[in-house]
Amino acid sequence: MIRTRVCELFDIDHPVMLGGMASITAPELAVAVSEAGGLGGVGGSYLDAARMHEVAADMRGRTDKPFAINFLLFVDNQDAFAAALEAAPAVMAFAWPSDGQDLAPWFDRAHAAGCKVMFMADSVEGARRGADAGADLIVAQGTEGGGHVAWMAASVLVPMIVDAVAPIPVLAAGGIADGRGLAASLALGAEGVLLGTRFLATVESALHPNFKQAILDSDGHDTVLTEIPDVAGGRVWPGAMARALRNRFIDRWAGREWSLRQNQKSAAATLKAAQQAGDVDEGSLLIGQDAGLINDLPAAGDLIARMVAEAEEIMSARLPGLLG
Ligand SMILES: Cc1cc2nc3c(=O)[nH]c(=O)nc-3n(C[C@H](O)[C@H](O)[C@H](O)COP(=O)(O)O)c2cc1C
Numbered sequence: 617m618i619r620t621r622v623c624e625l626f627d628i629d630h631p632v633m634l635g636g637m638a639s640i641t642a643p644e645l646a647v648a649v650s651e652a653g654g655l656g657g658v659g660g661s662y663l664d665a666a667r668m669h670e671v672a673a674d675m676r677g678r679t680d681k682p683f684a685i686n687f688l689l690f691v692d693n694q695d696a697f698a699a700a701l702e703a704a705p706a707v708m709a710f711a712w713p714s715d716g717q718d719l720a721p722w723f724d725r726a727h728a729a730g731c732k733v734m735f736m737a738d739s740v741e742g743a744r745r746g747a748d749a750g751a752d753l754i755v756a757q758g759t760e761g762g763g764h765v766a767w768m769a770a771s772v773l774v775p776m777i778v779d780a781v782a783p784i785p786v787l788a789a790g791g792i793a794d795g796r797g798l799a800a801s802l803a804l805g806a807e808g809v810l811l812g813t814r815f816l817a818t819v820e821s822a823l824h825p826n827f828k829q830a831i832l833d834s835d836g837h838d839t840v841l842t843e844i845p846d847v848a849g850g851r852v853w854p855g856a857m858a859r860a861l862r863n864r865f866i867d868r869w870a871g872r873e874w875s876l877r878q879n880q881k882s883a884a885a886t887l888k889a890a891q892q893a894g895d896v897d898e899g900s901l902l903i904g905q906d907a908g909l910i911n912d913l914p915a916a917g918d919l920i921a922r923m924v925a926e927a928e929e930i931m932s933a934r935l936p937g938l939l940g
Contacts (some may be wrong), residue, residue, distance in 0.1 A: 817911060
């Protein structure tokens, strides 16, 4: 059993969290992670208030365990946030504020509702900003990760943020897919890990089966940092690119983003159709470099048990065996 301060803070058995993904709100996966003793999370940023209520009630109906609701701050979805506050999840998770956005009103309202506050940062400055606003926990997200990421690698960023925000606990995110990543993160000073891509390739994930297969097929060298999915979606992300599988859709527009902007509406419609059809060549699949470590589709609970057992073996047998 690996116990860290995060286990106490969130009242969970294992220091393994599922990142709340706004683009794929999937209660089944979040419930599976929480039921297995990790912390499941759902994204609320693109839901209306009624749907947020439904998702939270669905989660509550299926698990008594703690879970998180995630908000992308720059989206500024006050209706969904108000609905989430009423649901009072154990953890309110925030990420990606816009420049100059005041974090304290969000964190204060979450605290007043009885939630712990988690804040994801991709730089030391961002982590300090979250800590100063009162976050209970900082997620240090490296560029290896899937979805929107910045430029620093987790191996460097995690210990820098651990030092910068001490004694606030830190989770490592980006590129972690197995017990080796968990053990390494703990060695870097993190108190646990937050995963996206690895959990997308599980039985309970809502991802189209073709996209799950694409994660298994990826060797991790075939992801790119790109703004193309956001340009096609008509979104401007504050200070980040998306790490996505390099496919025909990305190659068609790479270097021609100006043209994609001009053709945004038709490109968005084509992309949406490809997404629904599970077209791996023409859709957009946001995944991390850790896709290169993913070779199976386990149930989320089995995955957590396997990760923790592997990390325990590394910490209790392999590493002590190296000491002279
Ligand atoms: C498809 C996708 C969507 C994501 N959406 C969000 C989001 O809405 N909010 C958020 O805080 N993080 C989001 N993330 C980032 C994850 O929370 C996590 O930091 C990241 O996946 C970690 O890297 P990994 O994919 O290598 O595990 C997303 C990641 C992916 C892959």
